[in-house]
Amino acid sequence: MPSKLTDLLGRHTDGQEGEGKQRLGCLPHWLDVEHFKKERDAAGGEENLVYVLEIDACVLVLDDFPSVQLPFEWLVQLVPPLQTRAFSISSSNFAHPNQVHLTVKVVSWTTPFKRKRTGLCSVWLAELDPQQRVYVPAWFRRGSLPSPPPSLPLILIAPGTGCAPFRGFVEERALQSKFDSVAPVLFFFGCQYKENDFLYSDFWLSHSQNGGVLAEEKGGGFYVAFSRDQPQKVYVQHKMREQSTRLWNLLSEGAAVYVAGSADKMPADVLSTVEEIISKESGVPREAAVRWLRTLEKAGKYHVEAWS
Numbered sequence: 001m002p003s004k005l006t007d008l009l010g011r012h013t014d015g016q017e018g019e020g021k022q023r024l025g026c027l028p029h030w031l032d033v034e035h036f037k038k039e040r041d042a043a044g045g046e047e048n049l050v051y052v053l054e055i056d057a058c059v060l061v062l063d064d065f066p067s068v069q070l071p072f073e074w075l076v077q078l079v080p081p082l083q084t085r086a087f088s089i090s091s092s093n094f095a096h097p098n099q100v101h102l103t104v105k106v107v108s109w110t111t112p113f114k115r116k117r118t119g120l121c122s123v124w125l126a127e128l129d130p131q132q133r134v135y136v137p138a139w140f141r142r143g144s145l146p147s148p149p150p151s152l153p154l155i156l157i158a159p160g161t162g163c164a165p166f167r168g169f170v171e172e173r174a175l176q177s178k179f180d181s182v183a184p185v186l187f188f189f190g191c192q193y194k195e196n197d198f199l200y201s202d203f204w205l206s207h208s209q210n211g212g213v214l215a216e217e218k219g220g221g222f223y224v225a226f227s228r229d230q231p232q233k234v235y236v237q238h239k240m241r242e243q244s245t246r247l248w249n250l251l252s253e254g255a256a257v258y259v260a261g262s263a264d265k266m267p268a269d270v271l272s273t274v275e276e277i278i279s280k281e282s283g284v285p286r287e288a289a290v291r292w293l294r295t296l297e298k299a300g301k302y303h304v305e306a307w308s
Contacts, residue, residue: 013082014081145303185218190227221243
């Protein structure tokens, strides 16, 4: 079935995705040398070096260097197909039947030529009209964070949009608590600024008060680390250490640990902090705490969902 050119480029390709610097090596063949000299001089030699090192996305290169007159038949070979995006579902099917809630951070960055770029999918989602119906192909697959039974104590740790799956966990446990007793939930959340980044603040606070499933009197708790609201940076690890006794008590009662968020340093830092707390609170050497935690992982009670 024939496709329109606008559909091909706008719906099926991703010009902002890198395709490899070796493949982009063909671009000089279509370079207007005189125009390129002006572009090069305007940017500066050093910035051009940074550009070569950091940029490998075809459309971004063509936008920054209009002197490259690339034929269309080459363009469609260099621009990669649009890839599916994976998001954690941030709602409970019991709380919201026939709905799927997503928590998506709008991606933005600046190129070496100081041009603002934004994420293809995240910006598209952010700019949708909530009142307009849009058809989106979607696939559902089992994630790396299994849904916990109501009798299992939980220790949840998440900075930023890592809180997405835990919103669904808390929603579901709050509904379950109306019909039966449920185990405690201890949640450590982190973000940069309270004013701008405290996702679902009303939701978390409402469930941490008046006997909610995150309330301290229920054996759990909700603790937030705002890393940039004060001169000294504060992360979820600091809040975990402050509540080390509470955390250890839940671990001793058979709690499962769930960690979600950036795949950078966070998962390793959290793991190290849990090992430190186990050693401190139980009085065993650090090596024994590491073995204890490995046993927890093998038992399927330490889960990590991280993304870059």
